[in-house]
Amino acid sequence: NLGDALAAETGFKIEMIPLPMKRMGPELISGNISFICYTLEAWLPSVKEQVLWSDVIFNNQNLLVSLGAKPITSLKDLDKKRVGVVVNFYYPNLEDSFNKYQIFRENGPNNESNLQKLLHGRVDYVVLSSLEYQYQKKLQPRLNAYDLGIDTFGVKCAVSKKSPLSVSKINQAIAAMKKSGKLDRIFRLP
Known part of the structure; x- marks a missing residue:
């Protein structure tokens, strides 16, 4: 490591x-x-x-990750969706949508917890770095990632x-x- x-x-x-x-x-x-x-x-x-x-x-980037959900092409596609993120982490391009309740922020203690929420249908999407996604995709082949320019x-x-x-x-x-x-x-x- x-x-x-x-x-x-x-x-x-x-x-x-x-x-x-x-x-x-x-x-x-x-x-x-x-x-x-x-x-x-x-x-x-x-x-x-x-x-x-x-x-x-x-360099790394954050991606939106889902379980075979309908493909998304913009943040507008996330309207009223639950997105799992890590508590106390700041996501510059999502914060405005969270604050306006256009997207529902679901805080978890870490990404593993958020992935479990996704796998059990408690959130619609999670935010993972591309590096984390590559690793998790090997363990959970049903995961799909979308690069909406959340942040690099x-x-x-x-x-x-x-x-x-x-x-x-x-x-x-x-x-x-x-x-x-x-x-x-x-x-x-x-």
């Missing part, structure tokens, strides 16, 4: 600590955690200026200003892993 690869590339001993989204920012600022990877500024808006950001690890994002690491591992060292590791093809192998990027 990415954490293990960064540890190997930097020589930094890494301990993985699962945290809810709302605790990530404060833990980074306090220095209780050194860095978080597979994140971006839009997901940590309250602390984005208080932490350092690595170079982009790779560059995945990065957020680094505490108190981290013993510098952002420049992380950037060097990212560059080396890109050059060697290690990131492509980790994420099986097309």
